[in-house]
Amino acid sequence: MNFLKLRISSPEKLVFEESELLSVTIPTANGEITILPGHIPLVSKVIHGEIVARKRDKEHSLITTEGFLKLSAAGEIEILSDYAERSEDIEIAKVERAKKLAEETMREKKSESEFILAEAELRKTLLELKIAQKRRSKVKGI
Template sequence: MKTVKVNIVTPDGPVYDSEVAMVIAKTVSGEIGVLPGHIPTVAPLAIGTVTLKKEDGSQELVAVSGGFIEVRPDQISILAPSAELAANIDVNRAKESLARAEQRLQKKQDDIDFKRAELALQRAINRISVHEGN
């Protein structure tokens, strides 16, 4: 088995559906690389980059904001609150979101606001990084 089918789905609809040679994803307990034929696994994802390596050697980056990865030998599914392919990221929006989050973190009114701002900050940094190809 040389490739595995990958689906990335969000509440807004499907983001990706194709065959790849390898998936690298950031789970809450660290990065995993998944090849075709992998044993079944489910893991929660962190805010981070999903790298989709194609059979021709090219790769595609997706900014994912958490959710889950479900691995089966012939299919990998990623369910995430939001996910954007690098080409679909509005980098100015992400920079504005980052600036807002930084302002909120400086105010630091209570714990809930702090956590929300911290997550928004991570999403924005992740989108900027995926847009830049990192």
């Protein structure tokens, strides 16, 4: 059986690297796509959302902001993202503090550029909270 290999990097670090994957679901500018072994080579823009990488016995969940993906004929997926994080590494208390700060900055609206940056941070924190809570629900079996 053929498998996929996934590598996700951000400017700060290598976020995720795994092989022997059965499928990878990625949010793209053209909609969510699921890549299976044997998929044709592809280059696409990645958008805010959840990446799900599935193995036989495990599912990995990650969040991503904007970036790009490249899929080779050999089934190797490379994602370069402005920001990416494994769902299990998301610290809810830290994210909630960042969310409050972004909301306060948006309310104060000191400048247009600060508002735009705060809005992007708010979108990211809301996504992090959603994915982290979803993962914790699965772990608890709810």
